[in-house]
Amino acid sequence: MEETSDRLNPGITPEFDPKTMRSTKPGLKRLFITTSVLFSFLLGVPFLWKSVEIYRSPLPFHDIDSLSDQIESTPLRFPCNFHAVFVGFPSTDPDNLRSQIQDGINQLTHQNSQCGSCNFSLSVTVQNRDDQCSETLAHSSTTCSYRCGVIKRNVFGVGVDDTVDESLNDVFSGCSEESGKVYSVVVVNKENANGGDEVKAVVGKRRHAWIVGNGLEERYGDMVARVSEIFVKVFMTGGRDEDSIQGEFMPVGSDGRIVLSFSLLNSNPRDWVYDWDFQRIDEALLAPVTKALAPIANISVESQVLYHTPKSSFSSWDKKLQSYIFRTSDLPFFVNSNEWHLDTSAGASGRSKILQFVVYIPSGKECPLLLQLPNGEISKTNGFISPMWGGVIVWNPGNCDKDSESPSRNTISPQDLEQIVEIFLGQFRQLFGFKSEAIYTSGLGTYKILPSERGFTEWELDVLSRKHTCFNLHSCSTTLGSLSRLVRSLPRMIIKDEIGEQVKYSLKAAKLAQSNASLGGYSSSASSSREARSLAENAFFHPSIMSVSYFSYEHCFAVYSPFFLPVAGHVVLAALREWRRYKQEKAKYLTWLTRKKTA
Amino acid sequence: MKILLILGLLLCYSFVSSSGDTTIHTNNWAVLVCTSRFWFNYRHMANTLSLYRTVKRLGIPDERIILMLADDMACNARNEYPAQVFNNENHKLNLYGDNVEVDYRGYEVTVENFLRVLTGRHENAVPRSKRLLSDEGSHILLYMTGHGGDEFLKFQDAEELQSHDLADAVKQMKEKRRFKELMIMVDTCQAATLFNQLQSPGVLAIGSSLKGENSYSHHLDSDIGVSVVDRFTYYTLAFFERLNIYDNASLNSLFRSYDPRLLMSTAYYRTDLYQPHLVEVPVTNFFGSVMETIHTNSAYKAFSSKISNSKSNPEMPLNQLSEHDANIPNDELKNEKQKCPYSQMRADLHKKLEKLENVDTVVNLSIAVMVVVVMVSSSLLR
Numbered sequence: 001m002e003e004t005s006d007r008l009n010p011g012i013t014p015e016f017d018p019k020t021m022r023s024t025k026p027g028l029k030r031l032f033i034t035t036s037v038l039f040s041f042l043l044g045v046p047f048l049w050k051s052v053e054i055y056r057s058p059l060p061f062h063d064i065d066s067l068s069d070q071i072e073s074t075p076l077r078f079p080c081n082f083h084a085v086f087v088g089f090p091s092t093d094p095d096n097l098r099s100q101i102q103d104g105i106n107q108l109t110h111q112n113s114q115c116g117s118c119n120f121s122l123s124v125t126v127q128n129r130d131d132q133c134s135e136t137l138a139h140s141s142t143t144c145s146y147r148c149g150v151i152k153r154n155v156f157g158v159g160v161d162d163t164v165d166e167s168l169n170d171v172f173s174g175c176s177e178e179s180g181k182v183y184s185v186v187v188v189n190k191e192n193a194n195g196g197d198e199v200k201a202v203v204g205k206r207r208h209a210w211i212v213g214n215g216l217e218e219r220y221g222d223m224v225a226r227v228s229e230i231f232v233k234v235f236m237t238g239g240r241d242e243d244s245i246q247g248e249f250m251p252v253g254s255d256g257r258i259v260l261s262f263s264l265l266n267s268n269p270r271d272w273v274y275d276w277d278f279q280r281i282d283e284a285l286l287a288p289v290t291k292a293l294a295p296i297a298n299i300s301v302e303s304q305v306l307y308h309t310p311k312s313s314f315s316s317w318d319k320k321l322q323s324y325i326f327r328t329s330d331l332p333f334f335v336n337s338n339e340w341h342l343d344t345s346a347g348a349s350g351r352s353k354i355l356q357f358v359v360y361i362p363s364g365k366e367c368p369l370l371l372q373l374p375n376g377e378i379s380k381t382n383g384f385i386s387p388m389w390g391g392v393i394v395w396n397p398g399n400c401d402k403d404s405e406s407p408s409r410n411t412i413s414p415q416d417l418e419q420i421v422e423i424f425l426g427q428f429r430q431l432f433g434f435k436s437e438a439i440y441t442s443g444l445g446t447y448k449i450l451p452s453e454r455g456f457t458e459w460e461l462d463v464l465s466r467k468h469t470c471f472n473l474h475s476c477s478t479t480l481g482s483l484s485r486l487v488r489s490l491p492r493m494i495i496k497d498e499i500g501e502q503v504k505y506s507l508k509a510a511k512l513a514q515s516n517a518s519l520g521g522y523s524s525s526a527s528s529s530r531e532a533r534s535l536a537e538n539a540f541f542h543p544s545i546m547s548v549s550y551f552s553y554e555h556c557f558a559v560y561s562p563f564f565l566p567v568a569g570h571v572v573l574a575a576l577r578e579w580r581r582y583k584q585e586k587a588k589y590l591t592w593l594t595r596k597k598t599a
Numbered sequence: 600m601k602i603l604l605i606l607g608l609l610l611c612y613s614f615v616s617s618s619g620d621t622t623i624h625t626n627n628w629a630v631l632v633c634t635s636r637f638w639f640n641y642r643h644m645a646n647t648l649s650l651y652r653t654v655k656r657l658g659i660p661d662e663r664i665i666l667m668l669a670d671d672m673a674c675n676a677r678n679e680y681p682a683q684v685f686n687n688e689n690h691k692l693n694l695y696g697d698n699v700e701v702d703y704r705g706y707e708v709t710v711e712n713f714l715r716v717l718t719g720r721h722e723n724a725v726p727r728s729k730r731l732l733s734d735e736g737s738h739i740l741l742y743m744t745g746h747g748g749d750e751f752l753k754f755q756d757a758e759e760l761q762s763h764d765l766a767d768a769v770k771q772m773k774e775k776r777r778f779k780e781l782m783i784m785v786d787t788c789q790a791a792t793l794f795n796q797l798q799s800p801g802v803l804a805i806g807s808s809l810k811g812e813n814s815y816s817h818h819l820d821s822d823i824g825v826s827v828v829d830r831f832t833y834y835t836l837a838f839f840e841r842l843n844i845y846d847n848a849s850l851n852s853l854f855r856s857y858d859p860r861l862l863m864s865t866a867y868y869r870t871d872l873y874q875p876h877l878v879e880v881p882v883t884n885f886f887g888s889v890m891e892t893i894h895t896n897s898a899y900k901a902f903s904s905k906i907s908n909s910k911s912n913p914e915m916p917l918n919q920l921s922e923h924d925a926n927i928p929n930d931e932l933k934n935e936k937q938k939c940p941y942s943q944m945r946a947d948l949h950k951k952l953e954k955l956e957n958v959d960t961v962v963n964l965s966i967a968v969m970v971v972v973v974m975v976s977s978s979l980l981r
Contacts, residue, residue, distance in 0.1 A: 248623050248736060285902070331892040333844060337660025338698070343727070350721060350730055373894065383895040388625045388734060391895065418902050425899035436899040451901045482774045540775065543720045546711065547767060 021592035026585035031578045038575040041568060048564075052556065054492055057500030063507050064484045068477040070514075076473065078466050079520045080118035081182040082231050086126045088153050088189035089217050094124040094136040097224065104228030109236070115470035118236050127151070129191075156188045156212045161450060165204040172208050181462060181520070183235045184208040185227050189216040201226065201445060203234055205452040207459050226444050234447065238463030239440055240433050248387045249433035250471050252297040253353035254537040256530040260286075260428075261356050261390075262303040263342055268363030269307040271402050276359075276412045278303040285421050289428075289455035295523035296461075296468050296530070302347060312336035315366055321378065323368040331371075331384050334392060351537060355431065356390035357424055367400035381423045391427035393420060425455050434460060465526035469517055472529035476510055479536040490547055492556070499539045506535035622779055625736030627888045629654045629664045632713060634745030634754045636669035641825040642816050644672045645686040646744045646786060646832040648694035653839045654740070655698075657887035665716055665731055667703040669755060679823055686828045686836070688820040702729050710758045717741075717768040719777060735776040740784065740885045744832065747787030749810060750795060766796035773799040780873070782885045786831045788813045791867040803873040805854065807831035808864035815863050830862045844887055851877040 016023070084101060086092070102122055109117070125135045133148035150171050156164060172184050188210060199213035209230050216223055233239065252258055266273055282301055290299045313330040317323075326334070335358075342356045362369040371379040371394065383393035395416070412420070426436040434456070440447045450457070456464065480503060487495060509532035516525035631654070633647035651666055673682050673695045684695040703712055715721055716731050733739055746753045750762040772778055783804040785793050790806030797804065807814040807829070816826035817833040828836075838856050842848055854877065857866040870877060883889055955961060 248625060328892075328894060331894070332890045333658070334892075335890060337658065337662070337888070338655065343662040345727070348727065350723070350725065350727060350732075371894070379894060381895045381898050384892045385895055386625075386890045386892050387623065388736070389890065393895075419898070422898040422900055422902060423895065425901060426897055427895050429899060430893065430895055436897045438897075438900060451899055453901050455899065455901065479775070482771075485774075486771065541720050543715070543722050545720060546714065546718075547764070 016592070016595075020588055021595065022585060022588045023592060025589055026582060028582070031582045034571075034575040034578040038571050041571055048560075052560070054494050056487075056493075056495040057497045059484060059487060059495065059500055059503055060507065061484050061488070064477075064480045064503070067507060067510060068481045071473055071477045075115035075117075076470055076514065076517050077115075077117055077119045078517055078522065078525075080120045080236070082120050082122045082235075083182050083184040084122070084124045084227050085151065085184060085186045086124070086189070086223075087151050087186060088129055088191070089126055089187075090128055092126055092220075094126045094134050097126065097220075098122055098124040098136045100220075100224045101228050101231075104224055105232055108228060108232040115474070116466040120231070120236075151186060151188075153188055153190055156190070156210065161202050161448070164202070164210065165206070165208075165450060168204060168208050168210065169206050172206070181207055181522070183231065183459065185230050186210040187216065187223050187227065188212045190214050199226075199445065201230070201447045203230065203440075203447055203449045203457075203459075205450050205457045207235070207462075209234065209447075222444070229442060229444055230447070233442065234440070234449075235459050236463075238460050239435060239449070240463075249431065250468065251353050251355055251388050251431050252468065252530070253351050254475075254534060255349065255351040256534045257298045257300065257349075257352040259345055259348040259352050259354045260299060260301045261342065261345055261354055262301070263340075263356065263358050264303070264305045265309040265340065265358055265360045266305070266307045267310050267361055268365070270407055271364035271367075272361075272397060272407050273307070273409045274361050274397070274412055275305060275409070276417060277414075280414070281417055281421055285418070288453055289425070292454040292456055292461060293464075295527040296464055300347060302345060304344070306341065309340050309360075310336060310363065311360065312338075315369055318372075321370065323370045324362075324366045325370055325372045327372050328374055328384075334384075335386075351534075351541070353388075354390075355428075357427065358390070358392045359420060360392060360394045361397060362394065364400065364402045368396040369394050370396075381426065383423050383427060385427045385430050387431065391424070391431070393423050393427070395420060428455065432464060462522050465522035469513060469522075469525045469529040472526075472533040473510060473513060476506060476529070476532040476536040479533070479540050480506065483536070483540045486545070492552060493547065494544065496542070496544055499542050499545075502535045502539035502542075506532045506539065509535065622736045623891055624738060624779060624884070625734060625891055626663060627659050627738050627740070627885065628731060628733045628778075629659050629740045629742070629886075630667075630716065630731060631664065632667045632708070632741075632743045632745075633669060634708065634743060634752055634760075636671055636755050638672070638675055638677050639825055640745070641672050641684075641823065642828050643744045644668055644670070645684055645694060645827050646829050647742070648684055648699070649686045649828070649832060649836050650742050651699070652692075652694055653836060654886055656844075657839070657842070657883060658844050659886075659888040661698075661700045662728065663888070664700075665703070665729070666699075666701050667708045667713065667716075668701050669708055670701050670704040677824070685820065685823070686833075688818060688822065688827065690822075700728075706755070708755055710754050710760045710764070713754070713760065714764065714768050718771050719775070731777070733777050736779050737777070738780045738782070738885050739778045740782050742784045742786075743793075744786040744829065747785070747789060747793060749789050750792045752785075752787060752793055762793050762796045765793060766798065769797060769799050769802060773801065780884070784835075786814060786829050790814065791869075794869060797869075797872060800872050800874070803850075803868070803870060805866060805868035807862065807866055809867050812864040830864075831857070831866060834858075834861065839882075839886065842882070844883070847881040847883065849878050850880045850882055850884075853882055 082101075082105075084097070086097065101124065105120070105122070123136050125133055127133045127148060131149035151168075168184075168186065172182065184207065186208065190212065191214070199211060199216070201209070201211045203209040211223065211226060211230075262278065264274065264276055282303075286301055290301065293299055311334050313326060313333040315324040315326040315330070318325045340358070342358065343354065345354055348354050369382075371382050371384070373379055381393070382395070383391060385391040395412075397410070429436050436451075438449060438451065440449055452458075483503070487493065509528045513525045513529035513532055516528060629651075631647050631651055633643050635643040647666070647668055651664065654664060655661070672678060673684050680690075682695060683690075683693045686692065686694055703716075716729075719731060721730055731739075743752060752760045754760055769781065772781070779801065781799075781802045783794055783797075783802065785791075785804070785806045787793070787806075788808060789810050789812065790808050792810045793806060794802075794804040808831075815830050817828045817830045818826065820827045834857060835853070838848075838853055854866070854868055859865050952958070
């Protein structure tokens with residue numbers, strides 16, 4: 001074949017084969033065009049990536065995890081200072097007394113360190129009959145020390161308990177604001193020869209209690225036991241039996257607010273209609289309570305009067321008591337939710353807790369209506385609560401005789417209103433887990449507990465602050481933990497800046513609460529823990545965190561691929577094809593060059 | 600006395616221990632969802648309304664029921680009985696009678712709103728009546744009816760709720776402790792597949808049919824022209840009509856009452872995530888409402904002790920305030936007189952009018968005077 005081509009075309013080189021050789025260098029134009037198109041596509045990929053990137057505010061996952069670890073592992077304990085003063089005892093060694101009391105306290109607390117319990121430090125002062133004192137050396141030197149001889153033995157037993165309380169308050173009021181509050185118990189030994197043998201123990205409205213008796217120097221063991229009992233059972237746990245942080249006695253909404261909704265229900269206004277001057281109750285009696293609970297919850301009060309609200313359970317006539325009786329077994333069915341339109345609050349936002357307090361006035365057909373307890377007794381309060389819902393008080397009108405004319409319109413008298421408010425306060429305390437009896441009985445004796453006009457005594461407020469701080473911090477850490485797990489499980493969900501900020505502030509408030517707690521500021525730690533919890537809940541329940549709105553990676557791919565894949569496929573294929581062609585032509589040229597050289 | 604105390608304590612303890620959890624059962628909630636619209640899906644709305652009526656009758660109040668309906672049956676142009684919805688061809692019971700409070704109606708029944716209700720993530724402006732405000736002691740009944748299929752439920756002919764979305768929402772609810780126990784009841788075709796992906800503890804689920812089976816309607820009402828109730832719901836209601844608020848029939852008896860031959864499908868229930876035994880759980884734990892009540896033993900004598908102690912100062916706080924108050928209104932009136940004579944004049948006029956005994960004659964007289972004045976003035980002007 002070669003020879004024939006030689007004879008036909010003598011001008012061309014003998015071995016030229018157009019299939020495997022070419023004479024000119026292959027041009028780069030085609031390759032350049034296709035690769036430039038491919039390159040511009042590749043240039044655009046980062047812009048595309050940036051445009052489909054979702055904005056996620058960076059959440060401090062590490063801090064959240066460390067907070068929850070911290071709260072789980074080390075339960076929060078508050079510093080408390082206990083101070084025992086023995087007045088009128090002959091010179092005894094205070095250190096011996098101190099160790100005895102400490103043993104007693106440790107025995108009662110069983111060394112359990114639950115969240116909210118006290119890390120206590122104890123000091124004892126003994127003042128003998130000549131008003132000379134000997135004190136134990138306290139570990140932490142407090143700037144306030146008991147001035148010897150201030151407490152006189154003759155103050156006790158003469159005045160009424162309230163005046164004794166006030167005078168003791170003057171003595172002990174300087175001692176606070178150091179590391180935790182100081183709780184004091186004064187044991188007074190009187191020497192009346194004609195006095196009886198009884199021992200009176202009273203717990204005051206602030207942070208002190210006293211025990212008065214005769215001939216106590218022979219009964220040291222008893223006194224030590226009673227002092228330890230007051231410290232543990234009253235001041236540390238507040239007279240409550242259960243120790244755990246149960247959620248059902250913490251009726252504070254997750255935004256730190258409680259709305260108290262008072263309703264006066266006239267069951268049958270055709271018989272009688274009652275009204276009340278709620279403004280007065282609010283200003284005079286409820287305002288102090290609201291202010292006292294300010295660190296724990298932001299409380300607002302509203303009221304309404306409703307008519308035509310019968311109850312849905314039945315009552316039976318009892319001839320002996322001459323009244324209508326309903327039993328504790330009827331209580332779960334008492335509230336007639338179909339006709340009692342209680343939840344009409346306009347002021348409560350979505351996450352506040354509403355507590356309903358209902359004063360029910362029975363109709364003429366069921367008057368008077370009394371509650372009978374399972375043991376046959378008649379209830380003194382005629383009321384009951386439902387945890388986390390509120391309470392109901394049944395109030396019977398003074399006389400149950402109906403006027404045959406038009407229904408009488410009456411207003412509840414101020415004395416009756418006060419009684420109702422007292423029962424309401426009992427129910428309100430019950431919703432927080434406190435009992436309201438005036439006498440606390442234990443194995444060693446009885447203690448009289450003085451009530452306070454603010455609804456809660458100061459030591460009860462301390463117990464509440466400690467418990468609520470624990471609960472709020474626990475709730476805050478679990479909420480933030482759930483949020484971080486949720487956010488990490490949905491990688492394509494938008495996290496707004498707002499959520500990131502709320503998480504940051506919540507963590508800051510939680511740390512502040514923990515540091516306040518270690519310094520002993522009970523109410524400040526309660527309010528910062530409340531803020532931490534409310535911010536964490538706001539972040540978790542932010543309306544933009546809806547998993548159904550955000551696409552997974554596969555979905556994103558499925559949305560964008562019909563736009564880009566066909567074109568990109570063609571461009572890439574074209575570039576590849578040109579590249580292969582260029583290589584082939586280059587190879588052809590090279591073989592021709594080598595042929596030429598060899599020829 | 601002591602024996603009663605011990606018995607009481609034992610009862611409380613047994614109640615607490617039988618719940619299997621440390622929280623007490625505080626209240627019951629019901630979320631009733633009808634996911635269909637259009638006239639031929641009449642029976643789904645009738646299903647939901649029948650269950651709403653049952654749950655209300657057994658004690659759950661409106662404030663704890665979230666009712667989601669398309670609500671286009673009662674006032675539909677094709678409804679022979681306007682404003683009435685029946686679930687039986689004997690028309691004995693009007694489900695739409697009185698006191699029906701629909702929380703999400705019409706086009707608000709969407710998958711997004713449903714999931715927002717369950718997880719609690721609403722906008723700030725959403726009112727309390729549209730929120731599920733349950734706490735960690737609540738028992739929630741979730742009832743859904745409509746058209747469904749394998750692992751999905753059709754919402755209003757436009758969207759779908761998938762079984763993994765539902766499982767995810769329940770998981771988030773459990774993490775945030777929004778319920779103590781949850782009962783899911785689904786009446787659609789292939790209902791049991793909807794809760795395949797559930798994994799949270801404390802959930803009990805029952806569906807009207809298994810995978811591959813259809814759920815059928817019970818009967819056709821020739822008067823209205825469409826089927827009025829589904830079989831599963833019909834037999835559920837037949838069970839509940841025999842109960843009242845005081846009964847304690849168990850969940851086991853409810854589940855055993857479903858006969859596959861009458862239902863023409865297998866009612867399948869799933870108890871692996873639910874700890875308590877079905878025989879011991881009364882139906883009122885979910886379908887009714889029993890409040891947990893504690894008697895108030897004593898009042899807090901904050902004020903009476905003050906009164907008895909301070910005899911020299913007998914004024915009670917309320918009386919003190921009343922004296923203080925008495926001074927204020929007079930001052931306010933005086934200020935008002937100085938401020939606004941016009942409103943004072945109006946107030947005086949109002950008082951005078953109130954004192955009049957027969958207002959009608961005054962009005963008639965004044966109308967007559969007006970007529971006379973008009974006639975006189977028009978004659979003068981001419």
